[in-house]
Amino acid sequence: MTLLKLKVLRFESLPSTNTELARLASEGAAEGLAIMADEQTSGRGRLQRAWSSPKGAGLYFSILLRPTIPPNRWPLITLMAALAVGDALREACGLTTDIKWPNDLLSGERKICGILAEAIETPGGRAVIVGIGINLTQSAFPAELANLATSVSKAMGREPEREALLDALLQSLSRWYPLLGQPGEIVAAWSGRSSYATGKLVQVNNGGEVMQGTTCGVEPDGALRLRIASGEIKLVRAGDVYSVRPS
Ligand code: BTN
Numbered sequence: 001m002t003l004l005k006l007k008v009l010r011f012e013s014l015p016s017t018n019t020e021l022a023r024l025a026s027e028g029a030a031e032g033l034a035i036m037a038d039e040q041t042s043g044r045g046r047l048q049r050a051w052s053s054p055k056g057a058g059l060y061f062s063i064l065l066r067p068t069i070p071p072n073r074w075p076l077i078t079l080m081a082a083l084a085v086g087d088a089l090r091e092a093c094g095l096t097t098d099i100k101w102p103n104d105l106l107s108g109e110r111k112i113c114g115i116l117a118e119a120i121e122t123p124g125g126r127a128v129i130v131g132i133g134i135n136l137t138q139s140a141f142p143a144e145l146a147n148l149a150t151s152v153s154k155a156m157g158r159e160p161e162r163e164a165l166l167d168a169l170l171q172s173l174s175r176w177y178p179l180l181g182q183p184g185e186i187v188a189a190w191s192g193r194s195s196y197a198t199g200k201l202v203q204v205n206n207g208g209e210v211m212q213g214t215t216c217g218v219e220p221d222g223a224l225r226l227r228i229a230s231g232e233i234k235l236v237r238a239g240d241v242y243s244v245r246p247s
Contacts (some may be wrong), residue, residue: 002068002181004174005032008166013055015042017062018118018131024064025122025129031066036166043133046116047240051133057140057151059162062131063173066124069180074128075222075237078103078117079190080180081130084172085113086193089134092168095155099194101215101224101241109243110150111135132169136160183220191218201246202226206239 007030014020014037021035037060040053053060067077082103089095089105089112097113098106105113116131135141135151137159152160179185191197200215204226211234213226224236 002031002178004065004177005030006034006063006170006174007032008034008036008170011035011037013037013039013041014060016040016044016131017060018044018116018129021062021064021129021131022118022120025120025124025127028122028124029064031064031127034061034063034170036061044116044131045114045133051114051116052141053133054139057135057137059132059134059136059165059169061133061166061169062129064127064129065177066127067180069183071126072221073180073183074119075102076180076183076186077128077130078115079218079222080176080186081115081117081132081173083186083189083193084169084176085115085132085134087172087175088165088168089113089152091172092165093152093156093160095152097193099190099196100243101194101196101218101236102222105134107150107155110148112150112152112155134165136162136165187218187220187222196224196241196243201244203242203244204236204239205242206236209239211236212244 017035017037039055040060043051043053045051082099086097103115104111113134118129137153138151141149204211213228216227217225226234
């Protein structure tokens with residue numbers, strides 16, 4: 001069982017907490033080093049997208065992990081992080097969230113948090129930077145995303161306390177991280193908290209490939225199982241998943 005020794009560095013402004021932490025990891029930083037910034041000038045999201053990160057509008061956070069689980073189980077790290085964020089939002093803010101595969105946290109079907117896990121090679125071995133962006137206020141994202149995104153302040157009806165949320169997140173990461181050694185626990189907990197785990201009609205966009213089907217569980221390595229029209233089960237390991245309203 002791996003326990004996390006946490007240390008948090010705080011910055012007013014960084015290009016990206018993930019990029020800065022990758023730099024520190026390549027210089028030998030230890031597992032558990034975390035970074036929080038008040039703003040990011042080049043925040044990054046999944047699939048090479050930008051992550052809008054105005055000052056004070058979001059919780060911009062990254063943590064360095066050096067997992068010892070087999071590499072084919074590393075996709076579970078993002079599922080584990082989503083569980084930890086869900087706990088933190090519940091404990092610090094009283095919010096109940098859904099998880100959209102693999103790791104978007106939703107409140108009322110709108111995105112409230114995104115997670116970007118990036119594997120890197122360092123002199124101390126392979127590591128992963130888990131970057132977490134939680135929308136604290138509506139100004140965390142551009143107005144054109146207002147139908148797709150929401151914020152902690154909108155969901156709570158008042159300004160959230162960033163420090164309390166950060167504390168809850170550090171504690172929940174410490175609780176969930178050791179469970180990576182028990183993949184069944186992670187998959188079962190994730191499936192219990194995600195309306196996307198089973199019976200959801202979805203479209204998956206992965207680069208140029210588009211697939212539609214009904215979700216039917218998660219593999220032990222975190223891949224989403226999708227039953228397509230022919231009845232065949234496809235495994236989804238990458239891409240964007242969108243809920244489709246049955247016609
Ligand atoms: C997504 O596309 O949903 C993932 C967004 C991840 C954003 C966070 S904010 C902190 C960390 N630093 C970054 O540049 N990105 C992640």
